[in-house]
Amino acid sequence: MELKEIENIVEGILFAMGGTVEASKIAKALEIEEKQVVEAINSLKESYAADNRGITITEIDGAYQMCTNPEIYEYLIRIAKQPRKYVLTDVLLETLSIIAYKQPITKSEIEKIRGVSCDFAVSKLVEFGLCAELGRLDAPGRPMLFGTTEEFLRSFGVSSIEELPELSQTQIEEFKIEAENEANNVEVTI
Amino acid sequence: MELKEIENIVEGILFAMGGTVEASKIAKALEIEEKQVVEAINSLKESYAADNRGITITEIDGAYQMCTNPEIYEYLIRIAKQPRKYVLTDVLLETLSIIAYKQPITKSEIEKIRGVSCDFAVSKLVEFGLCAELGRLDAPGRPMLFGTTEEFLRSFGVSSIEELPELSQTQIEEFKIEAENEANNVEVTI
């Protein structure tokens, strides 16, 4: 099967399915190698980008999904109503960040970091489909572990957890320097 | 606004909306003439067709809808429809054996032998092409008669029902006695 032909079939499949489709699943249906599917998707993506087309393809956790080009949002919103699924308050965002970076994580670990109870925030995030229960921790009380979902990746435009803004020792160091600088700049306030 | 740009926006709109969209509605959102929209859609359609792309655009009563190219149905089926594994369950096997040995037979006779309803099993066997309706019995209620099909015989590599392994002589004797007893017992009581 030629690349162009694979591209066309993949395009039709991604269009019709709407949701994410794994490359391996497409490969099986077409009886070709998975890497051929990935090659076709990348080629398709490039040709969409080259012509600044109205559609594009995004990758989420090794699966692919067709979506609109963000550049046409302005026109699209005049016709289609973007379903506003949820509003994330600061509390929800903070809780979500902790879960995203420390998953799998229990509620009590989240509470330790935020210094406040997180029952409400976690259940809201689960309700919004951004987080999900992952199973129980094999520890006293068998507390529930939480993690982020595919919907989280989609809503935040990242293709995998690894793609989140880095949170490393260097970042913590930066905070330290930032804090020290601040302190040096003011000195006499006590 | 250039034709190419309109094409791209229209593509994104038709994709995101999924259903039919009127050209006039798009024209209003883009603040251009309706005929420019129609021109862009036709041009888009042509370029999809020229490359034998996986998506296409259909017109329904002056409204437009993006849809998959029928040529890829085969692949879409393999993705959208989970391949099912058909199996002959014990119930199906028993029903099949009764039909094979006692054909032509009515459902109520099968039920009498198995002691349970056989509607589901018989219709499954008919769906599988192993059994078929043979006609109606000329008796009160004109019940349907069932028997095995040619495919059934072919899958065993035999050419007629007579080639089925015989029931042992003693067994046949038992059936005779049984049948006679039954006949004597049916002295309607009201």
Add this chain to the structure above:
Amino acid sequence: MEMNVKLQVFEGPLDLLLHLIDKNKVDIYDIPIVEITDQYMEYVRAMDNSDLDVMSEFLLMATTLLDIKSRMLLPQEEKTEEGEEPEDPRAELVQQLLEYKMYKTISYQLRDRQLDASLVFYKEPTIPDEVLKYQQPVDLEELMADLTLNKLNDIFQQVLKRQDNRRDPIRSTFGKIKKEEVSLEQKMEWTIAFAKAHNTFSFRNLLEAAHSKTEVIVTFLCILEMMKAGQINITQEDTFTDIMIESRIAA
């Protein structure tokens, strides 16, 4: 120092502390604990204390602060025997504040990403009818792979044996004792209702619902009864042909 924090809502005690540190422009590693504790307590006293859960979280931090404050006021310990610096009572709190601050910063970055991502539209699946209606063909070869004629024969014998076992060997010889399956009264009611709903019908129509020989005979008796009562007329063209019934009580 001016306190205009009363109107502001904080996510929790750490949030409030970060605000106070920021506002006083002090080093997070060298928190002026007396000053900050005083301000913190002032805020907590001004808080709406109707929500006990929230209040208790703020009070818990207050006790931590007071504990640190008292330890800071104690005379500085000499260096330990190993020559290490004594631990700063504020160290643990500083770590907690730093970690919290880190996630707070990250959460702002995530918010930006969410804004960007919200410019993208996805669509619901639109699977064509041809695909939805598709029925997978039955692969007989695969379906019958494990089945042989001998096996089919075995299965049939088992079925017959089971049927035999179901029959009570003693009771079955009584033979003639049978439960009345259909009551004449019930069938009569049903037949009259049928005759009211139909102008003409055949005897076979009536029998379609019959499950047993008994029921067929009862139905026949009903028809005879109704004919006697003048509710129906019956005609039969020839021997063994269907009996046509004309209803006189049809609506």
